Amino acid sequence: MLTAHDPGLRLVEAALFASETPLSIDQIRAHVGDAVDVSAALAALTDHYAGRGIELVRRGKSWHFQTAPDLAHLLRRERDELRKLSRAAVETLAIIAYHEPVSRSEIEAIRGVQISKGTLDVLMEAGWVKPAGRREVPGRPLIYATTPNFLTHFGLVSRRDLPGMQDLKAAGLLDPIDNAMDAADFVADENSENIDGDVEFSDSNA
């Protein structure tokens, strides 16, 4: 058995470490010279690294170092990248949630606007929407539904918890058009008040 500080073993170790590809015994020998017992060095190194963070493995006729497979998943570092859903995506998600299962063309009919392919992809990537079969109509379009993950994310026990139309109305979420009218009234009032004022002014003069 070769010791860790054996010159031949050190060379084999370094050569394998530095190589960009797995090396066969012949290739190693070309690097380290004929004087080195490459097989013995490989055996010693395999033993030495067994159970460490790195291991020496043989693949076919070639040898290479690799990180211990049981650690790979631990070394992965997750970094969350929070991205805001586009307006189209949020609306599409809402339509699916309220109307599921719906086909793409149904979503478009409700939205009144076409949706791009990417919009549904984003929702599926987020894990909130999944295809739920096909509608048995001509063309057999895919239909979409929400996932359990959707309920979890939005803190819902079931889809029945979604606020109904009455709730939305009460929350003022259904009447942006009325709001617009109020705004128009307000402007008109301003004008009329000015006129009134003029009248009053001339009144006091009289």
Place this chain on the structure above:
Amino acid sequence: MLTAHDPGLRLVEAALFASETPLSIDQIRAHVGDAVDVSAALAALTDHYAGRGIELVRRGKSWHFQTAPDLAHLLRRERDELRKLSRAAVETLAIIAYHEPVSRSEIEAIRGVQISKGTLDVLMEAGWVKPAGRREVPGRPLIYATTPNFLTHFGLVSRRDLPGMQDLKAAGLLDPIDNAMDAADFVADENSENIDGDVEFSDSNA
């Protein structure tokens, strides 16, 4: 002292092995988790690998595995010989490394010649030199310093390890570069002497 099969040590070992770049302690921690005593693991690994074909080294704030330097003559790859730097580039690199941070005109003062545009570019492209802010003097010239990669490439733990650093310091050869003095030796000398003369002249008149 951690044993070779300590889970934390294995993780640090694997992370350093798997990484394509040197890693700082913080970066290692991001991969192996907060539960691991990274410093202790690094110390144990440095010890463990000492004298083997691979060694663990610190360069600046970062750590990496590399082949043992004494094997260089056996592993040296002639075909991969690094592109040869010009004399001007080598000198400029040395001046930046030993004096950093320095401005371009300070480099020129030491070399006694203007540096061509390409010289600094080559050093920056190699990743050894980077702009490091501006000197708060009239004109606010850019100043340059070496990078962590410089330390890695030349095998330095820190700039204190630069060859001959202490001797040069003791000999006063690393004193702050007095641009004025250097300039005075050349063209500006004529002018400054004139100014001195003028001052003295008006002085004697007074």
Place this chain on the structure above:
Amino acid sequence: MDEDIFTGDEAVPDRMGQQNPATLTIDIDGWEGPLDLLLTLARNQKVDLREISILELVQQYLNFVENARSLKLELAADYLVMAAWLTYLKSLLLLPKDPQIDPSPEEMALRLQYRLERLNAMRECGARLMARDRIGRDIFLRGNAEGLRVVKAKAWACDYFDLIAAYGRVNARTQPVLHVVRARAVMTLEAALQRVSKMIGQAVNWTDINAFLPESADPAFGRSALASSFLAALELAKQGRLDLRQDGNFAPLMLRHRKC
């Protein structure tokens, strides 16, 4: 790389005739400025830079410049500036000491020597740096590092309110809109006729039409009352029950009971 400028009779092996420094066999392109030339000349003195004879060095430099000129070589301006300065230094060193001159010629010589030393030091440092065991040439990093994966988990931000607000928005946008005209407080013409005809009896003198309007905080109702009352006044004037008068555009509209 170094291109010999002097070709022909004089076979020039290197940039500087090492055997005889006085023979100036120089390739100008090889010099990195006058300081570099001075340093090479100084090193030819084969002594420690701290021991060099500045006077001798100055003379060698001036010889070089002279020689270059006689060969009609174009010298860069900084070489000539250096030559002028060295001539000046030389004269100061040779002349009797003038205490007025500051810095003293000795100090100037010292500074020149310092600069040569410093450049020499940097040159040597550069060489030592390049000779170190370098990554990729002498020392190797792992050849096939697997790489540490940083998984970017894309988390999509959307909260519950965003969701239901979006549904409200979709509905508001796409459902058939039912337009409801809001009931507004108005004074009908009948009401105005009644009110004005009831009140006109008391209007013996000219009275502003505003006096006939009911008091109201609602300006919309006020406008309606004004319009209706005006129409009522016209109607009553037509019936001969009141007189209308306005002294000018936008002047107050005055009403008076017509005595029959």
